[in-house]
Amino acid sequence: MSQSKTTNFQEITEIRSVFSATIDQSSNRVILIVDPLNNTDPKHMGTRQEIRVFDLPNLHLSKIGEGAYATRKISNALPETVSGFAYVFSNQALWSVDLSSLSMQFLTQGLTNDAQRAIGVHDPQHDVLYLTGQDSFNADILRISRTSGEITGAVRLPTPITAHHFMMDATKHKLVTMGSIDKRTSSASLFTVDTETFRVIQNETLIGTQTDYEGITADVDIENRKVFVSDAAGSLYSVDLENFTEQQRIYSKLGHSKQMKMVLAQGVLYFFSPDGTLLSVTQTGEVNANKILEPIEIISSLFYCHGSNALLIVYSAQEKWFLALHHLSS
Numbered sequence: 001m002s003q004s005k006t007t008n009f010q011e012i013t014e015i016r017s018v019f020s021a022t023i024d025q026s027s028n029r030v031i032l033i034v035d036p037l038n039n040t041d042p043k044h045m046g047t048r049q050e051i052r053v054f055d056l057p058n059l060h061l062s063k064i065g066e067g068a069y070a071t072r073k074i075s076n077a078l079p080e081t082v083s084g085f086a087y088v089f090s091n092q093a094l095w096s097v098d099l100s101s102l103s104m105q106f107l108t109q110g111l112t113n114d115a116q117r118a119i120g121v122h123d124p125q126h127d128v129l130y131l132t133g134q135d136s137f138n139a140d141i142l143r144i145s146r147t148s149g150e151i152t153g154a155v156r157l158p159t160p161i162t163a164h165h166f167m168m169d170a171t172k173h174k175l176v177t178m179g180s181i182d183k184r185t186s187s188a189s190l191f192t193v194d195t196e197t198f199r200v201i202q203n204e205t206l207i208g209t210q211t212d213y214e215g216i217t218a219d220v221d222i223e224n225r226k227v228f229v230s231d232a233a234g235s236l237y238s239v240d241l242e243n244f245t246e247q248q249r250i251y252s253k254l255g256h257s258k259q260m261k262m263v264l265a266q267g268v269l270y271f272f273s274p275d276g277t278l279l280s281v282t283q284t285g286e287v288n289a290n291k292i293l294e295p296i297e298i299i300s301s302l303f304y305c306h307g308s309n310a311l312l313i314v315y316s317a318q319e320k321w322f323l324a325l326h327h328l329s330s
Contacts (some may be wrong), residue, residue, distance in 0.1 A: 007292045009324040010059035012052070014038065018321050019049060021301040021314045022086040022301070024099065028056045028307035030099065030323065031086045032129065032314070033067060041106025049074055050257070057308040059323050075118055078129070079303065082146060084120045087129065089118035094131065094149065107149030110142070115160070115275035121166035123195055128152065130175055130193075132163050133315045140164075141177065143198060150191045153198045157191055164188075167220035167227070169241065174201075176241070178229060184248040187230055188216055190244050204244030206237060217262040226283065228269055230254055230262055236269065236281060250285040261302035265311065265328065272313055273304050278326065292326055293317075295330035 012018065014214040018034040023030055036050040040243040049067025054060065067074075072094075077088040083134070086097040093109040104167045112118050112132040118178050120131040129146050133139030139154035140163060157163075161179035169176060175193040180186055188209040192202035209216075225241040234254040240246035254260070259274045271279040276293035298316040 005327040005329050007324055007326045008057070008059060009293070009322050010054070012321040012323060015050075015214075015321055017316070017328060020088050020312055021303075022077045022081055022088075022097075023079060023305060023312065024086075024226070026081070027099075028305065029062070030054050030056060030303070030312060030314075031081065031099065031283075033077070033088055033097075034321075035073065049104070051097060051104075053099070053102070054323060056305055056312065057325055057327075059275050059325060063102060067104055070243065077123065078120045079301075080122070082129075082236040085146075087120065089120075094119075094120070094129075106290040108144050108151060110151065115156035117162055117164075119163060119166055121168050121175070121181050122146065123168055123170060125170045125173065126195060131167055141175070141193065151255070155193055155198050155200065157201060158203050159189055161189055164216055165218040167218065169222060171222075176227060178216075178219055178227070180216060186211055188218075188231060190227060190229075190239060192244075201243055206244075206247060207235075208247075208249065209235070209237060217260070219262060219264040221264055221267065221283075224267065224283065228262075228264065230260070230269075230271070249275060250283065251281050251287065254279065259299050261313075262298050263302045263304050263311065265304035269280065270302070270304075270311060272299060272311070274299065278311070284320075293324060 014037045019033045028171045032052045051065035053063040055062045071193045074088045074090045079318045081288035084099050088095050092111045096105050112134045131142045133142040140157040141155045144151050147176050163179040165178045167176040173195045177191040180188050181190045188206045192284040194201045209231040220227050229237045236251040238248045238250050241288045261272050263270050275295050278290045296315045296317040300314040303312040311326045
């Protein structure tokens with residue numbers, strides 16, 4: 001089991017907030033889109049973005065770029081870059097960020113009208129993006145060209161849900177979606193979409209899970225053919241990727257927090273909570289807890305950085321924003 005080592009952190013200065021964070025695994029960088037303090041134009045307060053690029057593992061600020069004016073602020077982003085581009089959501093639209101020039105370009109619109117729920121994932125086999133759609137398109141999931149932004153497909157899920165996570169099983173041509181029924185206490189649901197036919201081929205309710213529209217996370221372990229889901233009641237479930245009916249609760253004391261984030265690293269599940277605790281849970285339920293930071297107010301993002309063998313946390317504490325890099329050892 002991976003044990004924790006040291007934690008380095010760096011304040012992100014001269015900003016009001018972080019709109020989105022994206023990890024660039026190929027160059028070991030993190031790309032933030034922020035609301036800069038020098039944005040004093042009342043007409044564009046909170047809507048003009050500044051792009052900041054930090055190198056890992058030293059957390060050094062290496063590039064600053066001008067963002068774009070948008071009708072609404074950036075809400076979130078695809079978690080990882082694709083071929084030198086980051087992809088961010090704003091006002092039912094998708095924008096690309098060129099990491100070489102730091103220029104932003106509008107790609108497509110028609111995404112979910114719930115900005116905080118906009119999610120997406122890249123399909124490396126077809127070089128397309130899957131994004132959350134909206135009712136006006138009669139689609140829960142849209143397929144778009146990564147380069148042109150053209151919508152090339154749409155799929156409706158059997159149950160109307162809020163999609164919380166997209167996970168690619170690219171070699172098997174599958175998109176795995178985890179979600180819950182909007183604004184109700186209910187169980188989570190898992191769906192598999194065949195990316196060749198763009199049809200739902202597997203769907204199952206996760207018996208025993210509890211959601212409250214938020215407070216639920218998921219990740220996929222392709223190598224071990226498992227999906228892991230943590231629910232609002234503080235339980236962690238392991239689900240067979242090939243057969244969603246094979247479900248097992250492997251831990252039940254995570255605690256409840258809508259702010260809690262989960263990431264899979266080296267086959268271990270890591271949870272970071274607002275009290276500053278990093279919890280690691282193996283796939284057999286072995287648990288280890290470490291207090292690595294002081295209590296925080298907002299957890300923006302949690303990533304596993306392959307090149308640094310570390311967890312990257314973007315967070316806010318005492319009205320300041322920080323990057324923290326927590327190193328792991330095998």
